[in-house]
Amino acid sequence: MPAPLTPADYVTAEAYACEQGLLGRAWTPVCRSEELAAAGAQRPVQVADTPILLTRDRDGVVRAMSNVCRHRGMILASEPLQAEVVRCPYHLWAFGLDGRLKAAPFMAPGSVSNCDLPLYQAGEWGGFVFVSLDPDAQPLSEAMAPMAEALQPDRLEGLRIGWRVAFEHAWNWKVLVENFGESYHHIGPHAGTLQPLWPGGQTDSTPGGPDWFEITHPEHPEEGALRVWVIFPLFLLATTTRSTGAVWYRITPTGPQSMSLEVLGLEPPKACADAEKMGAARELLTAVHLEDITVCDGVQAGLRSPDAILGPLSPLEAGVARFRGWIAASRARPGR
Incomplete structure (x- = not known):
């Protein structure tokens, strides 16, 4: 069994270097x-x-x-x-x-x-x-086949970029993936934004496969159900059942404790032409991400402490557990 992740995997140059193979092999x-x-x-x-x-x-x-x-x-x-x-x-x-x-x-x-x-x-x-x-590498169409029914690639293909916002963060890339990959934290930093719509205690991240998972959320009468997908290692996508679009988090790891992030709002071409609507969507995402910045900054700082541990996970964090297991297994593979 591969060695489990430790706080060092989120802060050291040695751990980051070991991950280049798994990041390179993946689509x-x-x-x-x-x-x-x-x-x-x-x-x-x-x-x-x-x-x-x-x-x-x-x-x-x-x-x-x-x-x-x-x-x-x-x-x-x-x-x-x-x-x-x-x-x-x-x-x-x-x-x-x-x-x-x-x-x-x-x-x-x-x-x-x-x-x-x-x-x-x-x-x-x-x-x-x-x-x-x-x-x-496995052909791309085969690699993505298990997610095709959930993600509906024909629908995604018809979307266009309606808005975007870019960030530079002093985080290990896995800190953001793990934050994106659980809605348990809606009860904390998103108590006034996402929690009233999709309560964190009613989410489930067990659906999926060995290298991906979906977080399911309760149906909100006006906004629908939030749908969140994490496809290992770096494909992060979210939408709602009432929305015609999607939000894509484009992550570029740049170092053991640094990454670039661009969040793109994908919408049907007609919706993209509505500048007011696109601006409001961009502002909402930015407000939610600012809430995430506070906790991800804190997590990255805490992981540098000699007292840091990766403690027990809630059942609401089943996707995080699966992601960590995939990283541990994949980094043990030789070469690209």
Whole structure:
């Protein structure tokens, strides 16, 4: 049996380094398809410790390649852009949208063999672009099949980005996943926001499978039932039974105690055109997340203490227990 997680797994560089393999092997959602829509679109993302450049070619094919030039190690793209070639800003080496080297100015003939950009697995599902660094990863459609009935990928594919809000947090990425993955805490930080709608003591995070779970909530007469999904390790999605949209938490771990977060509101195109409605939704999410910031800051600080332990979990935190078990088992696997 793999060793259980300890507070050190949330604070140390050694633990974070051990997790790069499991973060790289998994299918990770890195952007919405609409953020890489046009031919020639290029978008830099980070998967585990690897800088990745996403591209879409004239045939609509999405690829994930190294975002590091094969000449002197320069990052090829630091912002989204659109161009027919991937061009290094340092010495203007140029690569095709398939990663093949196309030009290397002033290099001697025959001196630039084996300089194509490494390629990684990429795919689209439910309007999301996913990447895995594992060449032997299960096909994306098969990996997501157990969640298809619950998540309805055809419906998700029809949604568009209506609003977004970005944060930088001094947290280990697992602190946010675990906070998102239980509604027990509605009784505390969300006592005036979520608790009146979806009481934390009436939630259940046992539904799901070995690498995902859903939190079910009671039906509110006006807002419907909140539905929350955590697909390990980094796919966090929420919606309600009365809503036509969804909220996606896009997490990028950046260090043992740091992460970037972008929360995106996904809505039908017609709803996205309603600026007032989108602004109100963004403000509501921001208010709820500010409540989460207070407790996640406290958890991260507490986990650094020599007195910290990972104590017993409530039945309301069954999903957290499953997530920790998955991390413990996955980090024991060798390689990517």
